[in-house]
Amino acid sequence: MSMYGSTRNYNPGIALYKAMDIENLPQEREPSKEGGLLVRKDMGMANKNMDQSNPVFRVAKQMEVIRKYRNMSNDDA
Amino acid sequence: MMMLETNEPMFDSPIPGESLTAELGARPWQSPPQYPTVDEAMEYYLSRMAQEDFMVQLVDVLEMDVPVSALANTIQLSGVMQGLHTVDVGILIMPVLMEMIMMLGDSAGVKYQTGLDNPNKGKTRDTLLSKVAKKYTKTLEEVDVKEVVKETEEEGEEEAQYSSGLMARRK
Numbered sequence: 001m002s003m004y005g006s007t008r009n010y011n012p013g014i015a016l017y018k019a020m021d022i023e024n025l026p027q028e029r030e031p032s033k034e035g036g037l038l039v040r041k042d043m044g045m046a047n048k049n050m051d052q053s054n055p056v057f058r059v060a061k062q063m064e065v066i067r068k069y070r071n072m073s074n075d076d077a
Numbered sequence: 078m079m080m081l082e083t084n085e086p087m088f089d090s091p092i093p094g095e096s097l098t099a100e101l102g103a104r105p106w107q108s109p110p111q112y113p114t115v116d117e118a119m120e121y122y123l124s125r126m127a128q129e130d131f132m133v134q135l136v137d138v139l140e141m142d143v144p145v146s147a148l149a150n151t152i153q154l155s156g157v158m159q160g161l162h163t164v165d166v167g168i169l170i171m172p173v174l175m176e177m178i179m180m181l182g183d184s185a186g187v188k189y190q191t192g193l194d195n196p197n198k199g200k201t202r203d204t205l206l207s208k209v210a211k212k213y214t215k216t217l218e219e220v221d222v223k224e225v226v227k228e229t230e231e232e233g234e235e236e237a238q239y240s241s242g243l244m245a246r247r248k
Contacts, residue, residue, distance in 0.1 A: 011146050011147065011150050011192070012150075012168050012171070013146050013149050013150050013153075013168070013171035013172065013174075013175060014146050014192065014193055016168065016169075016171055016172050017146070017171070017172045017175050017176075017193065018193065020172050055114075055115040055116075055169055056169065058115060058116060059115060059119070059169055059170060059172060059173055060172075062119055062173050063172050063173050063176050066173065066176045066177055066180055067176055069180060070176070070179060070180040070183055073180070073183060073184055074183055
């Protein structure tokens with residue numbers, strides 16, 4: 001019976017929150033500073049794992065920002 | 078079939094046919110949502126949570142030991158009922174809501190319950206205890222106590238006979 005968190009109903013948020021692996025999210029690559037005009041560039045598709053069309057990825061990104069801010073404020077306190 | 082027994086009353090569940098007591102489309106959740114995408118819904122909730130009156134109420138609720146997960150679920154469910162977003166969008170944004178609530182709780186210095194841990198973890202289930210007790214009672218009923226006592230006495234006598242070695246204590 002996995003209804004903890006709520007008083008009586010099943011809460012899908014708990015499983016979702018635990019499943020969000022935001023520590024291992026693919027990071028955006030910094031563009032290389034070296035190279036001239038003729039150097040081959042990654043045109044936006046820096047990482048194939050970063051699927052912006054996936055709503056879960058966008059939620060995870062937002063969550064990552066809030067988590068960072070939360071950790072920062074906890075460290076300051 | 079065994080019925081699941083709960084200690085809570087079942088009177089607040091909808092009666093059969095209750096969903097048909099209003100015109101189709103009359104309820105807010107039956108019309109197109111105000112925020113159809115995850116991004117729009119997140120933006121709405123994050124701006125709403127940044128309002129001072131919301132924060133004050135949220136901190137009060139967290140101080141009452143209401144778990145963060147239950148609170149986030151209630152918030153998104155009320156959004157669905159108001160027709161702000163659909164159920165799937167509400168469920169998708171729940172982790173963000175939980176994270177935001179935790180952040181607000183941390184910044185207010187409230188010791189809150191996340192609701193992520195199972196409070197019954199490590200505890201022996203009541204059902205298991207009653208099962209064992211029932212099995213034990215059944216075993217006791219099957220055993221003839223007089224016979225067992227008699228057997229035990231006989232065994233005791235036999236042991237007394239054989240325990241007469243060199244080192245045996247003399248009577």
